[in-house]
Every structure is written in C-alpha cells, then in structure tokens.
Amino acid sequence: CASGSIKVVRELLQRKANVNARDLQQQTPVHAALTSNVFELLPILSAYNARFDLADQTLNTPIHLAAKLNQGKAIKFMVQRGAITRTKNIDNRLPIKIAVLEKNKDAKKNIRLAEKKHYYRKIISSKSNPYRDYKIHFYDWLQERSDRLLRRFHQVENSSTHRITPTDFKQIINEEGFTQITLDDLNDLIIRHETNPNEIDYQTFLSGKLFI
Structure with missing residues (x-):
C-alpha cells in the first residue's frame, strides 16, 4: 500500500x-x-x-x-x-x-x-462481523467485484424480468468468497431490498441504494 x-x-x-x-x-x-x-x-x-x-x-x-x-x-x-x-x-x-x-x-x-452525525453508529451483527457494519462491508465487497458479479448474475437471470432467484444469488455470493455474512443477515437484506423476496433485481441490489 x-x-x-x-x-x-x-x-x-x-x-x-x-x-x-x-x-x-x-x-x-x-x-x-x-x-x-x-x-x-x-x-x-x-x-x-x-x-x-x-x-x-x-x-x-x-x-x-x-x-x-x-x-x-x-x-x-x-x-x-x-x-x-x-x-x-x-x-x-x-x-x-x-x-x-x-x-x-x-x-x-x-x-x-x-x-x-454519529457516523460511528454501526449495525453490528456479532455473527457476520463484530467490528463493522456488515451492510457497509458487504456493499464495499459488491463494488470491488461488481463487474464479475454482473456477468455471473446475467448468466442465470430470467430473460424476461432480468431478475434472479434468491437461491442463485446466495450461491454466487458464496462461490465468489464472501463469507462475512450469515445466511440470516443475507436473508434480512433481501427482504428489506425486494418487494417480492422470490426474485432479486440484482443490478439495483449491487448499487446498494436500498440497504445502505
């Protein structure tokens, strides 16, 4: 560095x-x-x-x-x-x-x-990350790998809705190596982000706009 x-x-x-x-x-x-x-x-x-x-x-x-x-x-x-x-x-x-x-x-x-502004107030999840707001950490990770993730999500998207299933989403996140979030916390982000939790607008999700 x-x-x-x-x-x-x-x-x-x-x-x-x-x-x-x-x-x-x-x-x-x-x-x-x-x-x-x-x-x-x-x-x-x-x-x-x-x-x-x-x-x-x-x-x-x-x-x-x-x-x-x-x-x-x-x-x-x-x-x-x-x-x-x-x-x-x-x-x-x-x-x-x-x-x-x-x-x-x-x-x-x-x-x-x-x-x-109390920027130091963090949403701590002792299971996902005891030191940092796990949502911001996840956001930074998504941004660092955005090009690769977009390609992988595009491969499994529904061609008519341009969305993917939560199962595919979680699998790809896991395969790409992000391990600092529990399944429960990831499910919580999906529920907060999507009106229909059975499909994910992955392009908007990657932007982090709806959970940061």
Missing part, C-alpha cells in the same frame, strides 16, 4: 495477503494507504475486511494519521467503517487535537461532522 499502486494491492489481496498485517512499527495497510495519499485504496482494503480502528506502536490509529495529513474524505469513509475518533495516542492527543495543531481544516471539519 505504501507504493500507492492499486493494481499491486489488488493482486496481493486476491492472493490472500493479510489485509490487517502489521509492519515493524505495528502499522497496517490502512496506515500505509493513507501515507500514500491514494484514497482509492481504502475501498479496496475495506472490501477485504480491513480494520480501521487498529493503532500502531505509538497508539496512532488511521484517524490520527488522516488528521495529521488533512485527509477529510478518508476520515468520513473510515469512521463509517469502524474507525474511532475518540481515542488518544501515546502523546495523549485525540485526532481532533492533531488536526487543530496542524491547522488542517478539512480533517477538523470531517472529524466534527462524523461525531455530530
């Missing part, structure tokens, strides 16, 4: 690289992505179940680092995916304090907005 190469990161993750691995300073790929200043790396890491709340050896979380680097967009994204704004680093500083000291207006604005 430090190189900022999206292609390299994707290839490593597809080969089962540990998305939450730590270096000698205990920094994770999320820390490295922020240092590279390539925002597009964050959704990719998120799709592979990255943790956004892990601190390095100086207790700096990704939010501390984003505050120092004035990466407001990244702050909003990460808080919605489990990052915490109210933890202190080894210097006893909150991320908002770092943003103020560095005169980073964008970071300061987004930290305050995240706390005001």
Whole structure:
C-alpha cells in the first residue's frame, strides 16, 4: 500500500495477503494507504475486511494519521467503517487535537461532522462481523467485484424480468468468497431490498441504494 499502486494491492489481496498485517512499527495497510495519499485504496482494503480502528506502536490509529495529513474524505469513509475518533495516542492527543495543531481544516471539519452525525453508529451483527457494519462491508465487497458479479448474475437471470432467484444469488455470493455474512443477515437484506423476496433485481441490489 505504501507504493500507492492499486493494481499491486489488488493482486496481493486476491492472493490472500493479510489485509490487517502489521509492519515493524505495528502499522497496517490502512496506515500505509493513507501515507500514500491514494484514497482509492481504502475501498479496496475495506472490501477485504480491513480494520480501521487498529493503532500502531505509538497508539496512532488511521484517524490520527488522516488528521495529521488533512485527509477529510478518508476520515468520513473510515469512521463509517469502524474507525474511532475518540481515542488518544501515546502523546495523549485525540485526532481532533492533531488536526487543530496542524491547522488542517478539512480533517477538523470531517472529524466534527462524523461525531455530530454519529457516523460511528454501526449495525453490528456479532455473527457476520463484530467490528463493522456488515451492510457497509458487504456493499464495499459488491463494488470491488461488481463487474464479475454482473456477468455471473446475467448468466442465470430470467430473460424476461432480468431478475434472479434468491437461491442463485446466495450461491454466487458464496462461490465468489464472501463469507462475512450469515445466511440470516443475507436473508434480512433481501427482504428489506425486494418487494417480492422470490426474485432479486440484482443490478439495483449491487448499487446498494436500498440497504445502505
């Protein structure tokens, strides 16, 4: 991630690289992505179940680092995916304090907005994902694999309705390797999304508009 190469990161993750691995300073790929200043790396890491709340050896979380680097967009994204704004680093500083000291207006604005809007409130499912809102994680995963999923769904769709059955949908999701959602939680998303739970408008479902 430090190189900022999206292609390299994707290839490593597809080969089962540990998305939450730590270096000698205990920094994770999320820390490295922020240092590279390539925002597009964050959704990719998120799709592979990255943790956004892990601190390095100086207790700096990704939010501390984003505050120092004035990466407001990244702050909003990460808080919605489990990052915490109210933890202190080894210097006893909150991320908002770092943003103020560095005169980073964008970071300061987004930290305050995240706390005001309660972006940190997650729909937790202890079975699907105890650390993150499982719906947002599922959404990020769908976006990362959207082209491949569209092709597979198209192969099994009803040619007249352009919809697929829940059975086909679940099977393809499972075959494509998304294991961080239980069958009950997936059924719940389908019921919330579809007026007729016996068929799925997969193109709209992939957009995430009706469950995010």
